[in-house]
Amino acid sequence: MKILVCISHVPDTTSKINFTDNDTKFDTNGVNFVINPNDEFGLTRAMWFKEKQGASVHVVNVGGPETEPTLRKALAIGADEAIRIDTPATDGYSVALQLADVVQQGGYDLVIGGRESIDYNGGMVPGMLAKMIGANFVNTCISLEVEGSSATAIREIDGGKETLHTSLPLVIGGQKGLVEESDLRIPNMRGIMQARSKPLHVKQGVEQSPRSQATTFEKPAPRGAVKMVDSVDELIDLLHNEAKVI
Amino acid sequence: MSVLVYTESENGSFKKTAFEVVSYAKAIATELGTTLTAVSINASNTSQLGVYGADKVLEITNDSLANFDAQGYADAISQAATSQDATVVVLSQTANAKFMAPLVAVNLEAGYVSNVVALPQSITPFKIKHSVYTNKAFSLTQINTPVKIIGLGKNAYGLHETSAAAVSEAFSPSFKQSDTKVISVDKATDKVTIADAEVVVSAGRGLKGPENWGMIEEMATILGAATACSKPVSDMGWRSHGEHVGQTGKPVAATLYIAIGISGAIQHLAGINSSKIKVVINTDPEAPFFKAADYGIVGDAFEIVPQLNEKLKAFKAQNA
Numbered sequence: 158m159k160i161l162v163c164i165s166h167v168p169d170t171t172s173k174i175n176f177t178d179n180d181t182k183f184d185t186n187g188v189n190f191v192i193n194p195n196d197e198f199g200l201t202r203a204m205w206f207k208e209k210q211g212a213s214v215h216v217v218n219v220g221g222p223e224t225e226p227t228l229r230k231a232l233a234i235g236a237d238e239a240i241r242i243d244t245p246a247t248d249g250y251s252v253a254l255q256l257a258d259v260v261q262q263g264g265y266d267l268v269i270g271g272r273e274s275i276d277y278n279g280g281m282v283p284g285m286l287a288k289m290i291g292a293n294f295v296n297t298c299i300s301l302e303v304e305g306s307s308a309t310a311i312r313e314i315d316g317g318k319e320t321l322h323t324s325l326p327l328v329i330g331g332q333k334g335l336v337e338e339s340d341l342r343i344p345n346m347r348g349i350m351q352a353r354s355k356p357l358h359v360k361q362g363v364e365q366s367p368r369s370q371a372t373t374f375e376k377p378a379p380r381g382a383v384k385m386v387d388s389v390d391e392l393i394d395l396l397h398n399e400a401k402v403i
Numbered sequence: 404m405s406v407l408v409y410t411e412s413e414n415g416s417f418k419k420t421a422f423e424v425v426s427y428a429k430a431i432a433t434e435l436g437t438t439l440t441a442v443s444i445n446a447s448n449t450s451q452l453g454v455y456g457a458d459k460v461l462e463i464t465n466d467s468l469a470n471f472d473a474q475g476y477a478d479a480i481s482q483a484a485t486s487q488d489a490t491v492v493v494l495s496q497t498a499n500a501k502f503m504a505p506l507v508a509v510n511l512e513a514g515y516v517s518n519v520v521a522l523p524q525s526i527t528p529f530k531i532k533h534s535v536y537t538n539k540a541f542s543l544t545q546i547n548t549p550v551k552i553i554g555l556g557k558n559a560y561g562l563h564e565t566s567a568a569a570v571s572e573a574f575s576p577s578f579k580q581s582d583t584k585v586i587s588v589d590k591a592t593d594k595v596t597i598a599d600a601e602v603v604v605s606a607g608r609g610l611k612g613p614e615n616w617g618m619i620e621e622m623a624t625i626l627g628a629a630t631a632c633s634k635p636v637s638d639m640g641w642r643s644h645g646e647h648v649g650q651t652g653k654p655v656a657a658t659l660y661i662a663i664g665i666s667g668a669i670q671h672l673a674g675i676n677s678s679k680i681k682v683v684i685n686t687d688p689e690a691p692f693f694k695a696a697d698y699g700i701v702g703d704a705f706e707i708v709p710q711l712n713e714k715l716k717a718f719k720a721q722n723a
């Protein structure tokens with residue numbers, strides 16, 4: 158089984174979000190970039206496929222040279238090869254189009270992406286990719302087993318979960334549940350050393366024109382000060398008469 | 404030219420988000436000077452959609468769409484959009500809508516923007532505001548394609564009544580049975596889900612252990628609320644993973660979010676920014692959550708919550 162894990166390179170969850178150039182660009186100053194959390198769960202699940210079922214695991218990112226440390230980290234965790242498509246990730250559609258090309262060239266059976274990236278939050282790349290290449294697709298995937306060419310997946314639905322039967326080629330939008338937090342791997346020294354000599358292919362992107370692009374950014378308006386309340390009676394009164402939410 | 408909106412239903416009844424997306428789509432149709440067509444799948448009572456402005460309803464009735472199937476649903480909705488010559492397609496952001504929207508976008512060669520929080524800022528060029536960086540910022544994004552797909556965030560627009568005819572018309576799309584089959588669904592039907600809830604009662608590590616959640620469940624029952632929790636609480640297995648709220652968990656767009664014994668870490672707050680009113684109960688007056696709250700009580704949850712439950716019960720009995 159050939160697996161491709163899509164890795165989005167995102168500001169870590171503690172980052173303060175700021176913009177520069179008249180609010181047209183994300184301010185990377187002092188920001189630490191990491192593997193998108195949803196992709197990290199997927200990468201670890203892929204490692205289990207490698208160890209238990211002999212799968213080969215490649216990772217891919219669409220983005221500039223600045224994302225290479227993130228790809229190296231994925232190699233240090235255990236991926237066999239990395240691919241960077243050297244083109245800016247303008248919108249979900251253009252990223253999916255680049256990934257579709259990689260999947261078709263590489264003949265992958267399973268593509269693991271995340272439910273959403275924590276920067277763009279589009280929740281669209283894996284679905285678009287699946288549709289473009291004619292593969293099956295399971296979103297918000299919290300469990301995946303593959304036997305030969307058939308797959309059993311569990312996905313989270315609003316208020317519960319659903320078990321699905323499907324087949325390869327398959328694309329998933331994964332999240333926590335594929336593996337647990339305690340299963341995540343921190344690269345060790347040996348992994349880091351090995352990662353240095355693993356292939357990281359840089360490829361030119363296919364031609365494209367994005368279907369959408371961010372023009373400006375803004376931050377939420379600062380909120381009014383909290384009202385401290387001394388009694389539960391007062392709280393109920395405020396919720397009823399002032400906020401009008403009960 | 405027209406605007407098309409997908410109105411989601413469950414067991415034949417429309418979800419509340421369906422009325423919200425119709426209200427929103429009507430406003431866009433009015434702005435464009437065109438009509439609004441809704442498309443429903445196996446729903447009854449489609450005339451309800453007229454209350455929020457649907458001029459026409461394409462009713463799809465098909466047993467092979469009884470279970471949600473992203474591929475089949477996406478094809479059906481895409482064909483409905485094409486049949487109406489729709490230039491704007493509006494969907495909600497429920498789990499199922501998010502699942503299929505990217506497929507619809509590829510079918511219609513359309514630009515898709517998710518987590519939209521307002522009406523388009525301009526029509527030509529088409530610019531629309533949506534939340535990014537897990538609700539820590541907004542982006543004003545321009546869509547360049549002739550057909551635009553909008554995923555409207557929950558409670559971003561609200562319900563607006565404008566009466567329209569909601570003329571019903573049967574619609575029979577053709578689609579291929581997909582390779583993906585539902586084997587089983589595991590869903591507590593008697594509980595309000597975080598996605599649907601207007602009120603969410605959430606608790607954190609301050610509650611000390613899973614045995615203390617009785618009072619949280621009780622408050623949720625009194626308020627018709629969903630229960631939720633912070634990440635460590637689900638990591639430790641005190642509550643199920645489906646309840647974990649935050650940047651790496653579920654987003655909550657409720658009208659009232661009550662946080663009990665939660666410190667208010669940045670990753671937790673990212674998940675609740677789009678909730679309207681936040682109430683915080685915490686023993687520590689310095690807890691960061693108070694800075695993000697509308698109302699706060701400094702105190703011990705084990706004292707405050709039982710008192711609050713009693714008073715809320717009395718309040719509900721009086722205002723029923």
Ligand SMILES: Cc1cc2nc3c(=O)[nH]c(=O)nc-3n(C[C@H](O)[C@H](O)[C@H](O)COP(=O)(O)OP(=O)(O)OC[C@H]3O[C@@H](n4cnc5c(N)ncnc54)[C@H](O)[C@@H]3O)c2cc1C
Binds near residue numbers: 610
């Ligand atoms: C990559 C990453 C992603 C993360 N994603 C998320 C996420 O999505 N969601 C999330 O929630 N967290 C997330 N976290 C964890 C987050 O940083 C915090 O650790 C977590 O939110 C803390 O949970 P808590 O508030 O329940 O616990 P604590 O921080 O331990 O806070 C407990 C609070 O309870 C109060 N308390 C104690 N006793 C009482 C009492 N008797 N009555 C009232 N109050 C009391 C305390 O004063 C304290 O404020 C993430 C962390 C990382 C590193």
Ligand SMILES: Nc1ncnc2c1ncn2[C@@H]1O[C@H](COP(=O)(O)O)[C@@H](O)[C@H]1O
Binds near residue numbers: 165166193275278
């Ligand atoms: N630039 C990118 N390169 C590789 N994979 C990506 C990229 N952007 C998004 N993805 C994948 O698509 C998922 C969903 O991203 P998004 O649609 O942006 O929310 C992510 O979790 C990644 O798996």
